[in-house]
Amino acid sequence: MPLCDTKLKLYTIRNKEVTTKFCKFNLPCKFDMPKRKNNTILIKEQARKLGFDFCGISRAEHLKNEEPRLEQWLNQNMHGKMHYMADHFEKRLDPTKLVEGARSVISLMYNYFPEQELKTKDNYKISKYAYGKDYHFVIKNKLKSLFSFIAEHIGEIRGRAFVDSAPVMERVWAQRSGIGWIGKNGLLLNRQSGSFFLLAELILDLELEADHPIKDYCGSCTRCMDACPTQAIVEPYLVDARKCISYLTIELKDKIPQKFEDKMDDWIFGCDICQDVCPWNRFSQPHKEPQFQPHPQLKEMKKSDWQEITQEVFNEMFRQSAVKRTKYQGLTRNIQFIAHSHQMKNEK
Ligand code: B12
Ligand code: SF4
Ligand code: SF4
Numbered sequence: 001m002p003l004c005d006t007k008l009k010l011y012t013i014r015n016k017e018v019t020t021k022f023c024k025f026n027l028p029c030k031f032d033m034p035k036r037k038n039n040t041i042l043i044k045e046q047a048r049k050l051g052f053d054f055c056g057i058s059r060a061e062h063l064k065n066e067e068p069r070l071e072q073w074l075n076q077n078m079h080g081k082m083h084y085m086a087d088h089f090e091k092r093l094d095p096t097k098l099v100e101g102a103r104s105v106i107s108l109m110y111n112y113f114p115e116q117e118l119k120t121k122d123n124y125k126i127s128k129y130a131y132g133k134d135y136h137f138v139i140k141n142k143l144k145s146l147f148s149f150i151a152e153h154i155g156e157i158r159g160r161a162f163v164d165s166a167p168v169m170e171r172v173w174a175q176r177s178g179i180g181w182i183g184k185n186g187l188l189l190n191r192q193s194g195s196f197f198l199l200a201e202l203i204l205d206l207e208l209e210a211d212h213p214i215k216d217y218c219g220s221c222t223r224c225m226d227a228c229p230t231q232a233i234v235e236p237y238l239v240d241a242r243k244c245i246s247y248l249t250i251e252l253k254d255k256i257p258q259k260f261e262d263k264m265d266d267w268i269f270g271c272d273i274c275q276d277v278c279p280w281n282r283f284s285q286p287h288k289e290p291q292f293q294p295h296p297q298l299k300e301m302k303k304s305d306w307q308e309i310t311q312e313v314f315n316e317m318f319r320q321s322a323v324k325r326t327k328y329q330g331l332t333r334n335i336q337f338i339a340h341s342h343q344m345k346n347e348k
Contacts, residue, residue, distance in 0.1 A: 039154050040209040046149045047108055050142045051289065052200075053193055054109040056177025056211045060095040060102035060203060066172055067093055073238075080242040082251050092167035099160050101205040107170075107177040108146075109188075110139050113196035115286040118294065120266070122302050124335065127246070127270030128196060130322040132292035137320065139163045139200045147202060159204035170199040178211040184236040185224035185274035191217060194281035217280070224274035229263045233274065245271035249334045250326055256333070261341040268306065268334040269323050295321075306335050 040057060047055035070092065079085035091097040095105055112129045129135060143161035150157055162168045171188045175181055180190035187195045218236075225233045232243035241247040245267050248256050256264075265273070275281055295317050314328045323331065 036207055036209050039206065042153060043106065043146070043150060043208070046146060047106075050145055051110065052108040052142070053111050053197060054179040054190060056107050056174065056179040057208045058105045058107065058173055058176040059210045060099075060105050062096075063093045063169060063172060066169060070169075076240075078238075078240045078242065080247060080252065081254070082241065082247070088167040092169060095168070095203045098166065098168070099158060099203045099205060101158060102203050103206055104204050104208040104210070105173045105177070106202040106204065106208070107174040107179055108139075108143075108200045108202075109174070109179055109190065109193070109197045110135070110142070110200065110289075111193060111197045111285070111287040112289070112292055113194070113281075113284040113287055114292070114294075118299060118301075123266070124268040124301075124303060124306050124338065125266045125272075126268060126298075126323065127272050129198065130269055131294040131298070132289070133320045134322045134324070135198050135292075136163055136165065136322070138289065138291050139198060140165075143200055143202060150202075150204070150206070154206065157204050157206045159202055159206070161200070161202050163198065163200035168201060168203075170201060173201055174199050176213055178214050181214055181216045181218075182237060183216075183224070183278065183280075184218050184222065185228075185233055185278065186237060186239040187275065189217070189278070189280050191280065192283060194284040195275050195278060196281060196284050221279065223277045223279065227273050227277040229265060229273065230260060245273075250330075253330070256337045261337070262345060264338055264341065266338060268331065268338060269326060303339075307339060309335070 044055045070089070073079065074086050074089075095102045112131075112135065114128055114131055117128070118126070118131065140161065140163055143163065147159065147161055150159075160166075162170075164170065171182050171186075174188045180188040180195075183189040183195065185195075188197075188199060189195045190197070222236070225236065230243045230245060230248075232240055232245075234240045234243075241251070245260075245264050248260060248264070249267060249269055249271070264271075267273075297313070297317050309328075309332065311328045314331065318324050326334070
C-alpha cells in the first residue's frame with residue numbers, strides 16, 4: 001500500500017511519542033493498524049467510563065445513499081415548519097464540511113429510560129427524555145470530557161462534539177457504526193437497550209478502526225405503525241414530522257391543526273407511543289444518571305395542576321429542562337388543546 005509523507009503527525013500514546021504517516025489516498029494503512037486499534041480501544045473504554053452505553057465508529061465520508069431520501073423528505077415538506085432542517089443540506093450529508101479533514105465519526109448512546117414512569121392516572125403525559133435536566137447540557141459535558149481525554153492521551157486533534165445541535169444525521173451515523181439499526185418507527189434501536197437513549201457524536205480528524213452496521217431486527221413487526229395515533233409513520237422507516245405529536249407539541253409554534261383533536265391522547269410534550277409498544281423496549285434498563293431524575297413537583301402533578309400552571313411554576317419546575325423549548329405559551333397551548341378535545345368528546 002502506498003504511503004505518503006505529506007501528513008506527518010505526532011501522537012502521544014500513554015506518554016510515548018510516536019510519529020505516524022497517513023496514506024494520501026485516505027485508505028487504511030497497515031503501518032498505522034496497531035496504533036489505530038489501540039486508540040480505538042482507549043476511546044471506547046473511556047466512553048464507557050463516562051456513562052455512554054455504546055460507542056461505535058464510522059469512517060467520515062459523504063452520505064451518498066441518504067442524499068435522495070433527505071431531498072425527498074424535504075421536497076415533500078415532511079419537515080413542516082422546522083426550517084432549520086432544510087438549511088445546510090450539503091453539510092448534513094458530509095462531515096468533512098463540519099470538521100476539516102474529518103476521518104472518523106464516533107457515535108455514542110446515552111440511556112434515559114426512567115426507573116419509574118410519571119403517573120398516568122389523572123395526569124397529562126410528557127416524554128421520558130424530558131423528565132430531568134436537559135440532555136443537551138448533560139451529554140455535551142460528557143462529550144467535552146471525552147474530547148479532552150483524547151487530546152491528552154492521543155495527541156493534538158481537530159474535531160467537534162454534537163448532540164442534536166447541528167446538521168448531523170445522528171441515526172444514520174449510529175446505524176453505520178453498528179450500535180443499532182434504524183427501526184420502522186424511524187428511531188435507532190439496539191438489541192440490548194431498546195430505543196430509549198439519546199445519540200451524540202464526536203467528529204474527528206483522527207483515523208480510527210471503523211465498525212460495521214448490523215442487520216435490521218424489525219422483521220414482520222408493525223406495532224409502532226399500528227399504534228401511532230396520527231399515522232405519522234407513513235411507511236416503514238418514514239416519519240412525516242407534520243403529523244407527529246412530538247412535532248405538534250414541541251416544534252410547531254402556531255396553533256395545532258384542528259384535525260388532530262382527539263388524536264393526541266394525553267401528550268402535552270413529545271410522545272413515546274411508538275417506543276412504548278416496541279418489543280425491543282422490553283429490554284430497557286433504567287438509566288443511572290442522577291441529573292435525569294424528575295423535579296419533585298413534576299411527580300405530583302395532576303391534570304388540574306397542569307391546567308392552572310403559572311409562569312412561575314413553569315420556570316421553577318423546568319428551570320434546566322428540555323421542556324423549556326416550548327416555552328410557557330407552548331406548553332399551555334398544548335394543555336388547552338387536549339383539555340378542549342376531551343371536553344368536546346364528553347359533550348358528544
Ligand atoms: C427533526 C427531528 C425530529 C422531528 C422529525 C423526526 C424524523 N423522523 O425525522 C420530530 C420533531 C418529529 C422528532 C420527533 C422525535 N424525536 Co427527534 N430528531 C430530529 C433530528 C433533529 C433530525 C432528524 C432528521 O435528520 N430527520 C430527517 C429525516 C429525513 O431523517 P431520517 O428520518 O433519519 O431519514 C431517513 C429515513 O427516512 C430513511 N428512509 C427513508 N425511506 C426509507 C426507506 C427504507 C427502506 C429505509 C431503510 C430507510 C428509509 O432515510 C432517510 C435518510 O437517511 C434528530 C437529531 C439529528 N440531528 O439527527 C432528532 C432525533 C432523531 N430525535 C430523537 C428523539 C428521541 C425523538 C422522539 C422520540 C422525541 C419524543 N419522545 O417526542 C420523537 C420520535 C418521533 C419518531 N418516531 O421519529 C433522537 C432519537 C434517538 C434514537 N434512539 O433514535 C434524535 C437522534 C436526537 C438525539 N440526539 O438523540 N424528531
Ligand atoms: S412519536 Fe407518537 S406521533 Fe410521533 S411517530 Fe411515534 S407514535 Fe406517532
Ligand atoms: S415496534 Fe416493531 S416495527 Fe416498530 S421499531 Fe419496534 S420492532 Fe421495529
